[in-house]
Amino acid sequence: MKLKEYEAKEILSNAGIRIPRGIHVKKGNEFVVAPDIKKAVVKAQVEVAGRGKAGGILMADNSQVQETAEKLFQASIKGVFVEEILIEEQLDIQHEYYLSITIDRSKKAPVILFTSEGGVDIEEVAQKNPDAIRKATVYPLLTKVPGYTIRYLLNGAPKEIGPVIQKLYSVFMNRDALLAEINPLVMTPDGLYAADAKLILDDNALARLGISENRDLSERERQADAYGFSFVELSGNIGVIGNGAGLTMATVDLINNMGGKPANFLDVGGGADRVRVAHAVRLLGSMPDVSVIIVNLLGGITRCDEVASGIIEAGVSQKIIVRLAGTNEKEGKAILLSKGYLMLETMEEAVKAAVEAAS
Amino acid sequence: MIYADKNTGVIVCGATGNQGSFHIDRMNQYAQSIGGRGVVAGVTPGKGGQEVHGVPVYNSIQEAADARDASAAVLFVPGSAAGDSIMEAADAGLDLVVTITEHIPVHDVMNAVTYANIRGCRVIGPNCPGLFSPGEISMGIMPAHLASRGPVGVISRSGTLTYEVVHELTRAGIGQSTIIGIGGDPIIGQTFADALDLFADDPKTRAVVILGELGGNLEEEGARAAQIPVVAFIAGTTAPAEKRMGHAGAIVTGGEGDANAKISRLKNIGVPVADRLSQIPSLISEVL
Numbered sequence: 274m275k276l277k278e279y280e281a282k283e284i285l286s287n288a289g290i291r292i293p294r295g296i297h298v299k300k301g302n303e304f305v306v307a308p309d310i311k312k313a314v315v316k317a318q319v320e321v322a323g324r325g326k327a328g329g330i331l332m333a334d335n336s337q338v339q340e341t342a343e344k345l346f347q348a349s350i351k352g353v354f355v356e357e358i359l360i361e362e363q364l365d366i367q368h369e370y371y372l373s374i375t376i377d378r379s380k381k382a383p384v385i386l387f388t389s390e391g392g393v394d395i396e397e398v399a400q401k402n403p404d405a406i407r408k409a410t411v412y413p414l415l416t417k418v419p420g421y422t423i424r425y426l427l428n429g430a431p432k433e434i435g436p437v438i439q440k441l442y443s444v445f446m447n448r449d450a451l452l453a454e455i456n457p458l459v460m461t462p463d464g465l466y467a468a469d470a471k472l473i474l475d476d477n478a479l480a481r482l483g484i485s486e487n488r489d490l491s492e493r494e495r496q497a498d499a500y501g502f503s504f505v506e507l508s509g510n511i512g513v514i515g516n517g518a519g520l521t522m523a524t525v526d527l528i529n530n531m532g533g534k535p536a537n538f539l540d541v542g543g544g545a546d547r548v549r550v551a552h553a554v555r556l557l558g559s560m561p562d563v564s565v566i567i568v569n570l571l572g573g574i575t576r577c578d579e580v581a582s583g584i585i586e587a588g589v590s591q592k593i594i595v596r597l598a599g600t601n602e603k604e605g606k607a608i609l610l611s612k613g614y615l616m617l618e619t620m621e622e623a624v625k626a627a628v629e630a631a632s
Numbered sequence: 633m634i635y636a637d638k639n640t641g642v643i644v645c646g647a648t649g650n651q652g653s654f655h656i657d658r659m660n661q662y663a664q665s666i667g668g669r670g671v672v673a674g675v676t677p678g679k680g681g682q683e684v685h686g687v688p689v690y691n692s693i694q695e696a697a698d699a700r701d702a703s704a705a706v707l708f709v710p711g712s713a714a715g716d717s718i719m720e721a722a723d724a725g726l727d728l729v730v731t732i733t734e735h736i737p738v739h740d741v742m743n744a745v746t747y748a749n750i751r752g753c754r755v756i757g758p759n760c761p762g763l764f765s766p767g768e769i770s771m772g773i774m775p776a777h778l779a780s781r782g783p784v785g786v787i788s789r790s791g792t793l794t795y796e797v798v799h800e801l802t803r804a805g806i807g808q809s810t811i812i813g814i815g816g817d818p819i820i821g822q823t824f825a826d827a828l829d830l831f832a833d834d835p836k837t838r839a840v841v842i843l844g845e846l847g848g849n850l851e852e853e854g855a856r857a858a859q860i861p862v863v864a865f866i867a868g869t870t871a872p873a874e875k876r877m878g879h880a881g882a883i884v885t886g887g888e889g890d891a892n893a894k895i896s897r898l899k900n901i902g903v904p905v906a907d908r909l910s911q912i913p914s915l916i917s918e919v920l
Contacts (some may be wrong), residue, residue, distance in 0.1 A: 376738060381745055381819050413746040449739050451818075471877045478737035487764060506856055507872065518816055521788020522867040523909060529870035530907070536873070543773070544651075544789070571792050571799070572775075598799065599775060620796065621910055 274474050274486050277318045278299045279359045281472040283456070284448065288440045291466050295361030300346050304340045315341045317356040319350050327351050332363065364466055369457035370430065371395050371406075372438065374445040382410040383445060385418065386439060387426040392457040411442070418442050433465055434458070435462065447477030493556065500552045501542050509534025511631045512557035512566035514550075516541050516575055524569045525622065533628035536563045545575050550583025558589030563567055567627040568595045569620055577605025585612055596623035633730055633765035633810045634785070636704055636828040637893040638668040642771055642810070643726070644697045645717050649685050651732075655708065657685045657774055662770040665730065670769075673700040682796025694724040704728040706762060706771050714758060715740030722753035729898060730771045731757035731821070736746035741819045742770035748821065755821025760813035761791035763764055772841075774798075774811060780806015780882035784916055785831040787824055787854075788843035789816045795845060806920075808839040810893070816845070824854025832859035839919045841912055846871055853905045864898050865906045866891050 275547040276284070279297040286292045297318075298304045306313060315338065316328035329350040333341035338360060347357050369392030377384040391396050394445065398405055407426045408450060411418055423435045445453040454471040476487055490498055496505030503518060511528055513535050513540050515521030521540045528535045537560070541553050550568075566589070570580055578601045584593060585608070594615050597605050606616055619625040636642075640641040642659070646652040656671050661671025673696035674684050680691035690696040693705060705721045707714055707729060715732040721729045722744075729748065754818045756763060762772015766781040778795055779801045787793040794813055801808060812827055814820050824842055831837045844851035846868035853898050855862050868891040895905050904915045 362633045376742070378818050379823075379853060381742055383742075413742045423721065441674030442703060449737050451738065457765070475737050476734045481712065481737070505644060507874070515792070517790055519788070519867045520792030520796055521792075522790075522845060522871055523793055523796075523865075526682065526867060527908065535870075571795050590823065599795075619910070621908065 274489050276472040281470040288444045290440050293361040300356050312363040316359045319353045336539050338384050339386045365461045368460040371456045372458050373454035375452045380410045384410045389430050401626040408425050449475040503540040505538040507535050510562050510564045513537050513564040514553050514568045523535045528623045529629045545581045546584040548581050551587040554587035565631040566593045572599030576600050579603045581605040581608035594627045633768050637768045640671050641672040641702035642704045643673045643705040646677045647673045648676040650919040652708035653684045659770045661895050662776050693720045697724045706730045711735035715744040718744035719747050720746040722751035728754050729760045734759040743820045757815040759817045760815035763812050765810040783838040784835045786811040787827045787839040827855050828858045852897045863915045864906050
């Protein structure tokens with residue numbers, strides 16, 4: 274789950290990383306900016322890449338802050354409405370650095386990235402001048418970043434950055450983060466500040482972090498999550514139900530390759546019973562654009578007779594095309610055939626029929 | 633076959649739960665049908681002394697391993713406890729831990745896999761269907777009836793996709809030596825490269841199917857170094873761009889992970905890639 278900038282900054286601040294003075298304001302709430310903040314930066318708290326360029330970050334003198342905030346609350350940044358803003362004191366920037374920690378899948382370890390060329394589009398730096406970015410993995414069971422690793426990362430940059438790396442690493446570890454990023458990390462006459470921050474938490478660790486609800490999910494995705502489905506909305510008209518991410522993804526691919534348009538990706542998970550299958554079919558049945566539903570299930574522990582009963586119980590109006598293989602396959606097929614459902618032997622036949630029915 | 637055989641004594645952790653108990657029964661039905669040792673002990677803390685389908689249950693992996701001469705474990709424990717169980721298995725001196733459990737926090741996996749590696753214990757998974765060697769052993773949840781014995785190894789990041797391909801191979805008269813699900817999580821224990829190394833040294837395996845999906849670069853990494861013929865299929869070629877983890881993710885992987893880019897890289901290193909699952913048997917026949 275992605276945290277908003279002000280939430281991420283609060284966590285960094287609690288870990289001892291300095292953040293600019295400021296306040297977080299929700300739409301409709303009154304606020305007062307400290308009189309000694311002469312120049313402020315007003316930042317929309319939206320999940321939009323390139324927020325600054327899209328007009329989500331505005332500069333204002335103290336006297337103009339109210340007006341600027343109001344302007345931002347009326348705006349939409351790349352289609353996202355602004356519900357919260359962060360008003361901070363402008364920093365006296367001497368230099369900007371980039372610092373982040375994420376997970377390196379192939380090394381199976383946290384990896385720290387640092388460059389003295391911060392503040393700009395970091396992916397551009399990565400392409401044009403990859404040597405400017407230093408990368409170092411940290412052995413997973415270590416509780417601190419070793420000194421030699423920090424020296425390697427800094428490559429001559431000011432030593433004061435070392436403790437910031439150490440503190441960001443502790444946030445990364447203690448908060449089950451998948452990404453902890455400070456961009457830019459700003460050097461001022463008064464020392465280092467995290468001018469912008471990003472934290473992404475592991476959805477599988479939310480419970481132990483004390484977070485009860487994953488905000489990143491859409492309403493339909495939340496419903497699907499409650500049933501234990503893995504669900505992604507796409508834009509087509511063929512509803513897809515499969516079991517296992519790989520098989521479901523391969524079904525979506527095959528629909529696209531055969532010229533159809535999948536409406537979604539829905540993995541019902543292992544051992545789906547009548548009730549779960551009925552929920553899945555109803556969920557797709559409730560999507561207005563779905564005209565055909567393909568059910569492609571291959572079960573080890575999934576019982577085909579349960580699946581068949583679930584499909585019938587759902588009672589949706591759309592045409593359903595079924596491919597079932599696995600435990601109690603015969604019983605399942607008999608149930609569906611008796612009700613006139615279209616049953617096909619292989620995945621390719623079923624997808625072909627669905628694409629034809631939807632066009 | 634690789635990783636385990638008929639003589640491997642298996643411990644099931646989470647033995648008294650629904651999944652654990654159900655699969656102890658299935659694994660042992662298979663072991664009986666081929667004359668293997670199968671599941672010799674179960675573990676559930678606090679339930680020591682009970683039995684599940686005739687298998688004695690112990691309080692800890694160490695007790696189970698000592699009492700029943702077991703060297704491998706299959707985990708059906710909850711996600712919040714699985715990292716701990718992997719380390720417990722490694723500490724008890726087991727060689728192999730197959731982790732079926734899904735939704736384990738990634739930091740737990742990272743620590744547990746690292747720790748197991750130090751202790752010389754291989755981890756398969758997490759979030760995987762396990763290991764199946766026809767005629768030798770079932771360690772996990774793969775349906776036995778789809779498989780048949782033969783010269784092809786299968787390594788996969790996805791469970792049901794594996795069944796689909798094994799089903800296709802068997803129908804085409806091509807048997808399998810070992811089928812291994814390495815799991816779909818960002819961090820996994822055994823990778824394509826690890827399993828391919830073992831397959832290359834296995835006299836019973838002559839070619840390997842790798843079933844990958846979008847994300848990461850483990851497929852290419854494994855195929856590049858493989859000392860055995862490889863055929864691949866990659867799922868997710870038409871999936872919407874992976875929800876990206878900010879800038880850092882892209883920089884770390886150098887933009888790798890996209891399924892189509894992955895397929896081009898595999899083709900560039902000479903690996904035949906099937907556009908559809910149904911093409912795999914004929915591609916495999918060509919390299920056998």
